[in-house]
Amino acid sequence: MKKKWFYRMLLSYSPILLFLVLVLILFFYVKWTTETKVRIQNTNDLFASHVVSVLDSSMKSIEEFVLQQMLTDEKITEYLNGTAPIPPYAMFELTERLADIRTMFPLAGDVYIHKLSSSEVISNNGLLKLGDTFADNAFLTAAIESGGAARWSSPRAYQLYQADPPADVLSLVKPLPITSAVPKGYVVVNVQLPSIQRALLTVNTDASGYLLLADADGSAMFREHTPPQSEWGISTVRSSYTGWSLSVGIPESEQKLMSVFLDGWTLPALITILLSILVLTYVTHRNYKPIEEIMIRIDRYALKRSLQLGKGNKHNEFQFISTALDNLMEKSNEYEAKHKDDLIIRRRYWFNELIAGGFPLSNEEWESEAAELGIPQSFASTVVLVTVLDNREQFSGDYNQRDQTLFKFVVQGVLEEICRNHGVEVWSEWKEADQLCAIVYFGEPNNEARMLDIADQLKEWVAANLQFTVSLYIGTTASEVDDIRGSYREAMQAGQYRALHGYNRIYAASDWKLNVQGDLYAHLHTAKGIIKLVRGADPTWIDQLDRLFGDIRRDRLSREQTAEVVNYMFFSLEKEMNDMPEELVAVWVEPLRQYTPSSILAKELIAEIQSGMSELLHRLVESLQSWRDRQPQFMPVEQIVAYLQEHYSSPDISLDHLSDMFGLAPRVVSKLFKASTGERFVDYVMNLRMTEAKRLLTSTDLPVQSIGEQVGYTQVISFIRTFKKSEGTTPGEYRKLHAGESP
Template sequence: MKVNNSYIMRMLLSYLPILFVTISILTFIFFSIMNQFNVSNALQANRLTAKYVVNMTDTSLKAISFEAQEAIDTGGTLQQFLDAPSDRALDFDASNMLSTMMIRFGLIDSVYLYRARDGMVLDQSTIQPLGQFADQSYIRAALDQAYTGVWSSPRLKESQGIQGTSKVNVTSLGFKIPRNSGSLGYLIINVRTSSLSSYIGQAIDPTITEAQIYDNKGQAFFGENASLTSKSRLSVDIESDYTGWTYRVGIKGGQLLSFLFHGSTVWIMLGLAVIAFAIGTTFYVTRRNYRPIETILHRIERFSQAVIPPDSKEKENEFAFIDQAIERLITNNMAFQEQQEEHLVIRRQQFLQTLLKGEYEDDRETWEQERQHFGLAGGQYIVGLLEMDHYVDFALKYSPGDQSLFKFITSSVAVEVSQQSGMRVVAEWITKNQLVLLLIEENGGPLEHHMLQIAEQIRSWVEGHLNFTVTLGIGTAVDNEPAIAVSYDEAAAAVSRKVSLGLNRVIDSVEVKENKDGEWFAYLEMIRSMVRQIRMAEPEWLDELKRLFGEMAVHHLRKEDVERLLHYFIFHLEYELERLLPEITEPWVQEVKPGLLTSVEQSDTLAQLEGDFLETIGRLSGRITELSQNRRHNTLMREIRDYVAEQYMDPNLSLTLLSEKFQISPKYLSQLFKESIGQNFSDFLIGLRIEHAKKILRETDETVQDISNALGYANPTSFIRVFKRIVGISPGQYREANAGNVSGPFIEDGKMQDK
């Protein structure tokens, strides 16, 4: 069968946008190359602008420097202010001279003069001590500089105003007075970097040109956290001979323009590569995308007689051909699904679910049809429920395919055993681990006896031939269809008793009896008593837990009842621990509680549950016991520390005395000191006595010998040696260094400290 391959032509035409984009890029490259001439002119203009900015800035800064040098000449007003006695008129003249300098040069932010003989600082408005001056840190640093008269790198200058302290970025020029020694004082002139930026901005067009100044360390004058970076192709760097600063002038967006306009030959080669790549990619992608469609067409052509009738007209193109094939495939699939829904197995499952729920009376007509289909002409019915033991382990051990195979084998064995006994049976899996057996007897007879025999045969066969076991619960025989649901409920209740009766057995509903209401009160009392014993770290909880599981086994509790009691135990234990032992909350939430809940969910027998609970609660009880011991140790150590802090002057105080008083061995007491305080007893006691000695030395005139005797030392030499080892200096040196400084700084461990 032949089809029109027009789709490949349409696909080729659909890639024309790729060619359009490629041509657009090439056009852009062409204009970029043409504009490179403009870039050369821009570079030349930047160079001239940078030289002009450098000359203009250096001229202004030199003028400020020259003016400052004239002001500090010998015999001038500023030198008189520094050398002559203090005089208000002279202070005013000097301040007025500084203000005049600021007025003449608009770049200057502030000027102030430091007088060395009395440590006073004069600015345009005030004279104040250096210690109160906002920018005192820079003055102190400038006094130690060997060379002056050089403009500094940008720095933050602190100023004290009406609204508080403020900081501005400035560059500073300082001169020692006189020049060679600076013994009289120091003159400092500050120029704001923002003023320099505005000053330079007058010489350039800020909208298209940007300028920056870097000091000799690469630190930028304008902007925050800026440093000297690599120069772009559209910027020019000029270094000032006067200041040593680097002036950079460039076009805004220079990195992008440099990338676009650099290298005409490179752009030409790139353009040719783009054209070749676009054409090759277009044909390759087109052919590659069409290949799956071509494969589909070949497969359909191979079986065209089955998909399209021989008399069908040839389709106009491949898509219409594929569309017809897919439409027929969907139609056939829907028909197959409708047939599957009517399959006997699905009908049997639906019918069985209706019987077990007792809902068949809602639709009597459908019930009669299903009844005739399965041959239910009347008689007696009995329900057995088979449940796989340890289903969680079974699901983890085998793959889904193997699980389905084992379930099929189990149901087949159940049907075969029933048929060999001459009984009619309906067997279906209603859950992942439960198989329902509906046994039917039309002529009456001992139906319960037959069901017990069949159930035992199924159980023993599974045990002997498969790697797992099953437990079966048997309901009572009923005489009509509505009572089938009652028989099923009895079978479900019987099989739930396996948690207390055991696994791999047949449980008849007549074997189990309901618990009396009074028994629940006894269980709850056992749980509350056991929780109290666990919280108090009493070992009796172990016997109480064993008794609880023993009582549940004796009364054959259902699985639901066992789970209800154990969930109450977990809840009550969590409440007591959170309320009275908050330190144990984290291990309870992360380890103990999840382990108990998992055991309740996955365990099938009381023996398994008892083992898991004994192990998990045992670990919890150990932690509670350890916590209780730590609490007692902490209380005892607090009492001992308080006693030592009160009696440390007693010369007879020792580990032996403490052990006798607190009824604890000296060795264990020494260990507690090391663990809780981090020091042994002797170091702790010496520390208290030395602190007391330092206080006496600072506040009294007692002799070293008296202090040594008061502290229990045999001779002053021993006391002095211990004091010097701990403090770093002798008692006499300590008293001399701290004489009269009761509230001020004092010597502590050989260093000056503040009280």
């Protein structure tokens, strides 16, 4: 049969081609329908959220403008507070003001004010008496009995006069005056429901989809088109302000598009399959020619061998090819076996296993492996030496990747040369991008002096010949292979002191044992106090920050413990922001986005971490002070703070006393003080008194009662109780614990 291998090849590939084409078509259909649904759902979500946002903005604008007019308009205030009948001209001015509100907002309807004392109603159309021709008496009475509406009402029929046709409106009722607990009247704001419906019709003109606006009770206020048969694609968004919900669905036409997908793609798919088969046939025929030539050669060679051996002309082409390939693969495997053991990879692997503590070999196995790797099989002692590139961030910025690799090669070569000069062997590998680990093998057990000499020579050579420096961590002496990981761990622990003491130094585990001398809680307490000072824009926070990091250096805190202090400062900042005005929170967001805990703690030295925190807190204090300067209502707070710092020892200090001094209501004083300083008035005064009390307790011999009187407590029991609540101990115990210290 001519071209039998051609037809075999063609029939072998055709089913695979058909299968792949059908799978791709199915995948494309599933993918297309899924993405279409997601896209339509996202579009509807965005559209519904935008429409609800626009409605909320319009309704809020009407409410806020009306409340502002009611609060600031002197004519309205005089009318509510007056007892005499309103003059005609004054009534005309009030109706004009109410008419202006309706003119300013397209959605707004009638606005009227009801005065309780005279049972009058003034609207944008004139003055009416309850029970007269005023037709909205039932709604107004119900609203007054409920104390006013906290949110917009459901749609209702509204008439100002008995003769007026009813109009669908939504109403909002607020007591007047706004700031008074006892209302003297009420303002009623009406919004025309048809205006809202027209706005929704305008918005939905292009989409032409299903649209439903329902009130807080679920009753429909506006509906366009019938809901789709399928529930997917319907997006519902509820307003947190009005309680209304808006449902948006896709047009029926878009749903039908998905159902007719196959009808539109069936013919192109069939044409594609046919063209693919034709192309496959042509390519197979073209590429078959080399195979045909090979088969002819195989037939000739087989015929020749058969004639030589006196056998028949029957032969198997595949067996012939298989035998040739087997011979070729056998030779190839023999070649690969000679180059399989890559010494570089194996050395790095076993090096990491040694220092990481995952060493799985016995001593005999390790000696065999070490002989193949070319490293010492036995030793008297070893020490792990870790060489770290100082200021990794600057090193990466100053040199490109090629130069960095060259410098690291130089450092590694210099280390090996110094070790050879000292008559010791070394095995070194770059464990991290900036960390060269080396296992130094000694022939004697006591090697501390030689190890320090090697490290010092490497440090001095790098500083003298290169444009950067290195710090070196020396581990403890290891006498067994299993002890090498402990030497590495001790070296890395000693290296934690680099953050405290700086670059270009040697940190030996025998000299730099971690020994935290201070109380971490005390540092956290100081950190919290600094954030309190920053929140109040107290300039003493700078000295306290210097004191905090000075204590960290003195107590030799590890880097992890220092990170706890920094993270706690950020936690305290977030906690303070929870009680801050939204305007001030927005001002603080940008500095906190720029100076994150991770960016500050990425610095290698304590001084750099302190500098980062100082820059952040400076930015926050400047933002706070700038915000205060733009808020004229906080000007009295600065005077109050100055007054408290001078007169905090007076027993008469109270909100009522400050109210009389600065002409503000006690409630206003408390609210402004909290917003400006971040502390309650009582806590601020207590902190001032306790600070002075601690100073007197540690620097004088005055009796506790006298100290209490000097800081504003006439009763010694009250002073002791407050002091213990603040400091956790009595004044007498505090004096014994902190005698001779300054608080």
